[in-house]
Amino acid sequence: MFNTYTWNLYLDAGGKKLVEFFEENYSKNLSPTYVEKISKLHRSFCPSKKINDLLKEELDDFVEFLSRNYYFFEYGRYTIESGLKYFHKFLYADNNINEKLAFDDFSSYLSYYTTLLSYELPDLFIPYYFKCNFNILEKIFAEFDISLPEIPNKSDYKGRFFYYGEICKSLLEFKQENDLTSYELIAFLYDFAPKYVGGIDSYIIKDLPNPSAAYLIGAGKDDIFLSNDMDNITPWQCSPDIKVGDKVLMYVKYPISAIDSIWTSVSIGFIDPFFYYYRCTYISNAEKIEKLTLNELKEDEVFKNLPIVRKNMQGLNGVELLPSAYNHLLEIKNLDFPRLEYFSMNDSQDFQSEKDVENKLIKPFLARLGYSETDYVQQLYIKVGNNNHLLIPDFVINPKTKSASESCDFIIEAKFSINSMKELEKARIQVRSYAKILDAKYVLIASKESIWVFGSSDDYKKDFISFTWEVLENEDDFYQIYKYIGKYWI
Numbered sequence: 456m457f458n459t460y461t462w463n464l465y466l467d468a469g470g471k472k473l474v475e476f477f478e479e480n481y482s483k484n485l486s487p488t489y490v491e492k493i494s495k496l497h498r499s500f501c502p503s504k505k506i507n508d509l510l511k512e513e514l515d516d517f518v519e520f521l522s523r524n525y526y527f528f529e530y531g532r533y534t535i536e537s538g539l540k541y542f543h544k545f546l547y548a549d550n551n552i553n554e555k556l557a558f559d560d561f562s563s564y565l566s567y568y569t570t571l572l573s574y575e576l577p578d579l580f581i582p583y584y585f586k587c588n589f590n591i592l593e594k595i596f597a598e599f600d601i602s603l604p605e606i607p608n609k610s611d612y613k614g615r616f617f618y619y620g621e622i623c624k625s626l627l628e629f630k631q632e633n634d635l636t637s638y639e640l641i642a643f644l645y646d647f648a649p650k651y652v653g654g655i656d657s658y659i660i661k662d663l664p665n666p667s668a669a670y671l672i673g674a675g676k677d678d679i680f681l682s683n684d685m686d687n688i689t690p691w692q693c694s695p696d697i698k699v700g701d702k703v704l705m706y707v708k709y710p711i712s713a714i715d716s717i718w719t720s721v722s723i724g725f726i727d728p729f730f731y732y733y734r735c736t737y738i739s740n741a742e743k744i745e746k747l748t749l750n751e752l753k754e755d756e757v758f759k760n761l762p763i764v765r766k767n768m769q770g771l772n773g774v775e776l777l778p779s780a781y782n783h784l785l786e787i788k789n790l791d792f793p794r795l796e797y798f799s800m801n802d803s804q805d806f807q808s809e810k811d812v813e814n815k816l817i818k819p820f821l822a823r824l825g826y827s828e829t830d831y832v833q834q835l836y837i838k839v840g841n842n843n844h845l846l847i848p849d850f851v852i853n854p855k856t857k858s859a860s861e862s863c864d865f866i867i868e869a870k871f872s873i874n875s876m877k878e879l880e881k882a883r884i885q886v887r888s889y890a891k892i893l894d895a896k897y898v899l900i901a902s903k904e905s906i907w908v909f910g911s912s913d914d915y916k917k918d919f920i921s922f923t924w925e926v927l928e929n930e931d932d933f934y935q936i937y938k939y940i941g942k943y944w945i
Contacts, residue, residue, distance in 0.1 A: 457599045457633050465647050473646055477638040485521055485574060490514040493645065497584055500591050500649035502659050502688040502737065505680055510584060513567035520571070528575045535579050535620045542572065543616065558612035562586075562731045569619065577637055581626050583619060584645060587690035587735055589727035592622075594652040595644070601629045606726060609733040618728050658722045659688065659737060660836065660846050664700040665793045666719070667809045669781035671763060671771045672738075673706045681705075688721060688739040692732035694773035695724035696810075698834055699846055702792070703738050704776065704784070706768055713746040714784075717792065723834045734773055745788050757783045778808050796871045806903045809871040813849060816924060817867055817901050823933070825942030826852060837861050837892065847889045852940075854893070864945050865897035866890060873902040883907075887915040897940055908936060 466474070480489040494511045501507060528541065547557035561568060565586050572580040585592045596603045604621035607614035630640045672691055674681055680689045693703065703718040722737040749768060752758040759765075763774050778795035785792050795808060806812065813833075821831065831852045850867035868886040873879050882900045890898045890911070898915055900907045905923045909915040920935055927933050938944055 457629070459633075461651075462633075462643075462647070470642055470647065473642045474636070474638045477641050478636075481574075481638065481641070482577065485518060485570075487515070487518055490518060493584060496645045496649075499646075500654045501586075501588050502655050503587065503680075503690055504687070505689060506587055510566050510586065513564055514570060517567050517570050517574075521574075526575060527571060533576055533579060535623055536617075538572065538576050538579055539617055539620045542568075554612040554616075558616050559731055561616055562729055565729055579627075580620075580623050581640065581644070583622070583729070585729075587727060587730050589729060589735075590658055590722070590725045591649060591652070591654075593725075594657060595648040596625070598652050599629070599648065601625050606728045615728045658836075660699045660721055662846070663719060663721065663740075664846065666700050666702045666795060667698055668696075669702040669704060669776040669778070669795060670694055670697055670720075671704050671706055671714075671768075671774045671776055672718075673708055673768065673771045675708055676711055681707075682741065683743075685741050686739065687741065688737055690730070690735050691718075691738050692730075692734055692772040693720070693724055693736045693738075694775060695726055695734050695736075696775075697724040697736050697773075699723055702781065703736075704781075705741070706771060708768075711746070711748075712750075712768075713748040714744070714752075715746050716741050716743050717790075718742075732772065744790060747784065747788065755783075755787070806871075809869050812871060812901060812903050813869045816903065817850060817869055820901075820906070820927075821850070821852070821867075824937060824940060830942070847892065848886060848898075851893065853945075861892065862894040864895065865899065865940050866893065866895050867899040867901055870900065870902045873900070873904060879907065883909065883915065883918075890915055896945065899940075906936075908939065910939075 462470075476492065477489075480486045480492070490511060493514060494507060497507055497510055527545070528538070533541070543557070546552075546560070547554075552560070566582070566584055569580065569583040573582045593603065595601070602625045604618065604625060607618055626640065626644070629635075630637075635643065670693055672693055680691065682689065691703070697703075697720050699720060699722060701720045703720055704714050705716045705718060706714050718738040719740040720736050721739045724734065724736040726733060727735045749764075752761075752764045752768075757780055761777070761780060763771055782794045784790075785794060806815065818828075831850050832854050833850055834846065835848075835851045835854055836846045848866040849869040851863045852866065853864040855862045866886065866889055868882060868889070870878075870882055873882065879900065886898045886900060887909075889895075890909075894911075896911055898909045900909075903924075905921055906927070907918040908920040909918050920939070922932055922936070927936070
C-alpha cells in the first residue's frame with residue numbers, strides 16, 4: 456500500500472531534487488545527464504553490468520535520435536491502444552515482419568522504444584527500464600497494491616508487445632489515485648520503490664544453499680553475457696523451476712560444442728514477458744572445467760542415453776539434468792562440487808531428489824488440502840536485520856509479505872530423506888527459525904518417507920502429528936492433518 460507519510464519523508468530527504476531533475480532533464484530536453492542518472496539508479500536493482508551497459512547504449516542512441524529534431528508520432532489524439540497500434544504498424548506491419556521478429560526487435564531495444572513512446576506521448580506511456588527484471592516490477596506492484604495484468608503466454612508475441620500498454624495503464628491509474636506528477640512517478644518507479652522493496656538484495660542471494668537440481672543452458676562462443684569473471688552476475692534463459700543454489704552447466708555451441716563451465720543460480724527462476732526467451736534466472740560463480748565435448752557425451756555410457764544428447768543439444772536452455780548424470784559429470788572430471796542427493800535403488804526410482812519430494816508428494820498434498828498454486832510461494836525470502844536477506848522455506852502458504860508485516864499460515868520444508876531423529880531435529884531447528892520470522896501457526900517437514908507437523912503453541916518443539924505418506928491415503932488419518940491446515944479450516 457502506498458503510504459503518503461513515507462513518500463513525503465522521501466521527498467523531503469532528497470526526492471524533491473530528483474523529481475525536479477527529471478522535469479528539467481527529461482521533459483524539456485532529454486539530456487546525457489538523464490542517461491547517467493537512470494543508469495546509476497538502475498544499478499541499485501539490476502546486478503548485471505552488461506544489462507546496465509545496454510540500457511545506457513540505448514538511451515545514448517535515443518539522445519542522438521532527438522538531436523535530429525525528428526518526431527515519430529504524427530499530430531493527433533491517441534490512446535494507449537491506438538498509440539501502440541500506430542507504433543507497431545509503422546515499425547513492423549508495413550515492413551512485413553512477423554510477430555516473433557517484431558517482438559524480438561522490441562524486446563532487444565526495450566529502453567529505447569519505451570523512452571521514445573513516453574517522451575512523445577508522456578500522458579500515456581512510462582519509460583520501461585526493468586529489462587530482465589520483471590521480478591522487481593512484480594515486487595513493486597505487490598508492495599504498493601498496483602494491479603498486475605495477467606502475463607501473456609510465451610508464444611503470444613503480439614500480446615507480449617501490447618502488454619507494455621497494460622503495464623502503463625496500471626501505473627497511470629496508480630499515479631492518478633495518489634495524485635503524482637509524471638516526474639514523481641518516474642522517481643517513484645526507479646528510485647523510491649526499488650529501494651523500498653530491497654533492490655538487488657531482495658532477490659540475489661549471497662549465502663547459497665547446496666544445489667537441489669542441475670540444468671543445461673547454451674551460448675555462442677562470443678555471447679556478450681559470457682564472462683571469465685566468476686563474480687559476474689548475469690541473466691540467462693532457464694527453467695522457471697530453478698532454485699537458488701542450483702547448478703547450471705554452460706554448453707558452448709559452435710565451434711566448441713562442449714560443456715566448458717558450471718555456474719550457480721543466485722536467484723529463483725521467474726517469468727519475464729519482455730525478455731525474449733521469457734523464462735529467466737540470474738547466474739554467477741562461473742567455474743571453468745575441462746571441456747566435455749558433444750562427441751564425448753555421445754560416447755559416454757551415461758550421457759549417450761539422454762534425450763538432449765540424442766538431439767545434439769538442440770533446445771537445451773533450461774533442460775534439467777538427471778542427478779545421476781550430473782554427479783557422473785563431476786566424477787569423470789574429478790570436480791570437488793557438492794553432489795546432488797538422489798535415491799538410486801531400483802524400487803525407488805520415482806524419487807531421485809528433493810525436487811521429486813516437492814513435485815510428487817508436497818504439491819499433490821497441498822492440492823488435496825484445497826490450496827492452489829496461487830496460495831503459496833516457493834523459496835520466498837524476506838528482509839532480516841540490517842538490509843540482509845534470508846532464503847526461507849521451500850513452501851510458504853498464504854504469505855503476507857508487506858514490509859511492515861511478514862507472516863503466513865504455515866510453511867513446509869522439503870528434505871529428500873530423513874532416516875533418524877538426529878536428521879529430523881536438524882531440520883526442525885532450521886524450519887523453526889523460519890517459522891518465528893514469519894509468525895507461522897504451523898511448520899511441516901516432509902521427506903520421501905513421512906510428514907511431521909509442529910505447532911507454535913509449544914514453540915515448534917515437538918511434532919504433534921506425523922504420518923507416512925502411505926498412511927495418509929486413509930481419509931480418517933488425512934483428516935487429522937486437514938482439520939489443522941486445510942484451506943477452509945486454518
